Amino acid sequence: EDQVTQSPEALRLQEGESSSLNCSYTVSGLRGLFWYRQDPGKGPEFLFTLYSAGEEKEKERLKATLTKKESFLHITAPKPEDSATYLCAVPEETSGSRLTFGEGTQLTVNP
Amino acid sequence: NAGVMQNPRHLVRRRGQEARLRCSPMKGHSHVYWYRQLPEEGLKFMVYLQKENIIDESGMPKERFSAEFPKEGPSILRIQQVVRGDSAAYFCASSPTPNQPQHFGDGTRLSIL
Numbered sequence: 001e002d003q004v005t006q007s008p009e010a011l012r013l014q015e016g017e018s019s020s021l022n023c024s025y026t027v028s029g030l031r032g033l034f035w036y037r038q039d040p041g042k043g044p045e046f047l048f049t050l051y052s053a054g055e056e057k058e059k060e061r062l063k064a065t066l067t068k069k070e071s072f073l074h075i076t077a078p079k080p081e082d083s084a085t086y087l088c089a090v091p092e093e094t095s096g097s098r099l100t101f102g103e104g105t106q107l108t109v110n111p
Numbered sequence: 112n113a114g115v116m117q118n119p120r121h122l123v124r125r126r127g128q129e130a131r132l133r134c135s136p137m138k139g140h141s142h143v144y145w146y147r148q149l150p151e152e153g154l155k156f157m158v159y160l161q162k163e164n165i166i167d168e169s170g171m172p173k174e175r176f177s178a179e180f181p182k183e184g185p186s187i188l189r190i191q192q193v194v195r196g197d198s199a200a201y202f203c204a205s206s207p208t209p210n211q212p213q214h215f216g217d218g219t220r221l222s223i224l
Contacts, residue, residue, distance in 0.1 A: 034212055041203050043215035087154070097144070098167055101154040108140040
């Protein structure tokens with residue numbers, strides 16, 4: 001069974017203080033890894049897809065990287081508006097349809 | 112360029128009643144997925160549908176829950192004889208093909224009195 005574990009569960013940063021979130025996964029055959037952002041009362045918002053080890057994607061202050069066993073979401077010089085829960089997910093091996101989500105990292109950026 | 116639309120946003124039911132949750136996928140998306148988020152828990156897959164077909168319902172409880180995605184109209188998640196434990200946020204997602212990123216609606220928050 002696919003497993004996705006995210007750490008830390010919660011992270012508090014000061015504005016401008018860079019850090020990284022971790023997503024480790026156990027899947028038989030990786031068909032990609034997705035990062036989402038979820039704000040309170042909203043649905044997950046798609047951020048990135050990573051397909052192979054060594055791949056990197058960037059969007060504003062966020063950069064996602066992938067190794068064979070884990071992915072990192074690096075946040076550079078965060079702002080208060082980056083506060084949210086960040087989720088990673090992997091698709092089910094055979095059909096690629098069913099996503100298994102981690103529990104998420106709740107990020108708070110203080111001004 | 113509307114995203115995934117879910118309604119109602121909030122739904123209150125008494126124990127034993129039926130709940131119907133609707134989802135209209137993004138334009139051009141024919142693959143629909145339902146997930147449930149229980150309080151203080153992560154998102155869990157329930158069911159995957161294409162037009163008029165259930166492809167994977169491995170995450171859906173065998174009793175009281177059903178889903179459909181008719182040829183015309185939105186996808187419907189139906190919960191019969193609701194119980195307190197059904198209280199959760201139910202999210203719908205859609206994608207153009209099964210291997211592409213899923214885009215989510217803002218969910219229906221179901222409360223059972």
